[in-house]
Amino acid sequence: MLGLQTMVVVGESSQLPPLPQAYQAAYLSPGQAGAMGNVNNDTQFIPYFISTNSTDPTWENA
Amino acid sequence: MGAAYQNVTNQFRPYYSNPAPTPNKRIFLNNTAESWSGKERDVLNNLAFYPNPAQVPLLVGMYNGQVVVDQAAEARAAAQGNYFDSTTGAYLLEVGDVVEVILQNQVGLNNVVTHPFHMHGGDFWDMGGGDGEFSEEAYQELLATVDPVKRDTTLLSGLPASRGTTGNPQGFRVWRWEATAKGAWMLHWYIIPFAR
Numbered sequence: 001m002l003g004l005q006t007m008v009v010v011g012e013s014s015q016l017p018p019l020p021q022a023y024q025a026a027y028l029s030p031g032q033a034g035a036m037g038n039v040n041n042d043t044q045f046i047p048y049f050i051s052t053n054s055t056d057p058t059w060e061n062a
Numbered sequence: 063m064g065a066a067y068q069n070v071t072n073q074f075r076p077y078y079s080n081p082a083p084t085p086n087k088r089i090f091l092n093n094t095a096e097s098w099s100g101k102e103r104d105v106l107n108n109l110a111f112y113p114n115p116a117q118v119p120l121l122v123g124m125y126n127g128q129v130v131v132d133q134a135a136e137a138r139a140a141a142q143g144n145y146f147d148s149t150t151g152a153y154l155l156e157v158g159d160v161v162e163v164i165l166q167n168q169v170g171l172n173n174v175v176t177h178p179f180h181m182h183g184g185d186f187w188d189m190g191g192g193d194g195e196f197s198e199e200a201y202q203e204l205l206a207t208v209d210p211v212k213r214d215t216t217l218l219s220g221l222p223a224s225r226g227t228t229g230n231p232q233g234f235r236v237w238r239w240e241a242t243a244k245g246a247w248m249l250h251w252y253i254i255p256f257a258r
Contacts, residue, residue, distance in 0.1 A: 004093055004104045004106050004111070004177065004179075004250060004251035004252075005111035005248060005249065005250035005251065006091070006106050006107075006109070006111065006146075006152070006153065006248075006249050006250070007120055007152040007248055008152060008154075008155060008183065008241075008246070008247045008248075009120070009124070009131050009150065009153070009154050009155065009245070009246050009247075010155050010156075010157055010159075010183065010241040010242075010243060010244050010245060010247065011131075011155075011156065011157045011241075011244035011245070012131050012132050012133070012135075012136070013124045013125075013127075013129070013131045013132060014132070015157065015244050016124060016125065016245060017244060017245075019125055046109065046148045046151050047117055047120075047129075047149075047150065048111060048112065048117060048120065048151040048152075049109040049110060049112055049151060050103075050109070050112040051108055051109050051110070052096075052098055
């Protein structure tokens, strides 16, 4: 499901429904949270996407 | 396949009357394929989805505070003209919005393909589709004939079959989607066979 995909957010972060307790450890642990990343030196970095402006638009499996 | 599909689905009628609401926002999604440094990229509005494992997933980020979607983010999205916020990496909608999603197929790499598109986060009203390029005139003609049904997947026509050059319009489809479920939702092509 790669390539032709995009994402839609409805509402603001503060409006999200409470996270069920069973999910909290996974969602909020440092390992799962990770770093947002900036794909190194991309001049016009957009999370979750690459463009012709990306540092390396030839990444495998992208 | 595209023409036959549209001829049938544009005539679908809801079992129970369920008119589509009036939209207050509109998002255009232009779909094509391009060669970036020799590698095929399938792109929506010039962006190819790339789930870099270094990035926190969107919904996780919203919960742990690394991704902040607030009024400032919504203002950025509105300022870009198509409700896409480059900082968040998503289209930002408010609860209660009715968004008209216009999917425009284009020739990509000298190829024309009919694609299924699927939306998460609630069914949409399928306002129908047509061949070639979306226009207000073509859409009004369509609206005069359809009584839209709610669906979660439709095909996007790859017609007319004359290919032309990359970027030529090759079919459109229109959805109306009511943003009622708070959260982060995917809109994507293909279904399980294309997951990898």
